[in-house]
Amino acid sequence: MKKRLAALAPVILVLTACATTETATTTATTSQQVGMAAIKIAINSKCVTELNNTPAWKTATQLMTAEQKQNIQTDICGCVSEKAPQNVTTLDLATAAIDPTARATIVNQVVSETVNACVSEALKK
Template sequence: MTLVLGACATGTTGTSSPAANTTQQLGSAALKIAINAKCTTELNNISAWKTATKLMTAEQKENIQGEICGCVSEKAPQSVTTVDLATAAIDPTARATIVSNIVTKTINECVAEAVR
């Protein structure tokens, strides 16, 4: 958490330090983990997903779920700002909201890509 805040403090000069870059990478990695967990939960709550996976083996379902949630995690950086990362680091409620918004914005797009 402190690292993300440090990135905000050091990033205001217009130059990018190695520490700031590392902090952003760590923040993004942590966010991707949270997004993947939320994606799995949301995906399992979609009735169309439940219907589509009824005839799949557990392995097939897991593979497609991994593909979809991996897609959502990869699209996360396009949906989150540095301010969001800093806020998520210090406020668990904001972190949950940010993760939920990212998953909601991208899950349907990723499901469509996986089905193609």
């Protein structure tokens, strides 16, 4: 019985190591996913606010119906929500998941970098 236990000990250690590594990887991945979700929601909200506060947007949308304005805003902010996270590091995502102040800073930075490209893209349609 003791020989069997001694033979199984290395196998148990290997399996435990695999489980520990998998758990750490799963935790990191989950943290990144939560961070990405938080970033995307905050990016979309910041985009809408920034658009509505931009004089050029107000002028450009004066003659549009509410539906047209909403459709273009959705296109632009959808673009920003998709493209902006590409400029966010894994560390930023993990930080954004737990720190609202850091999330706001990250969001401001990536929205500012992305919104102009998305406005140009939306207006070409």
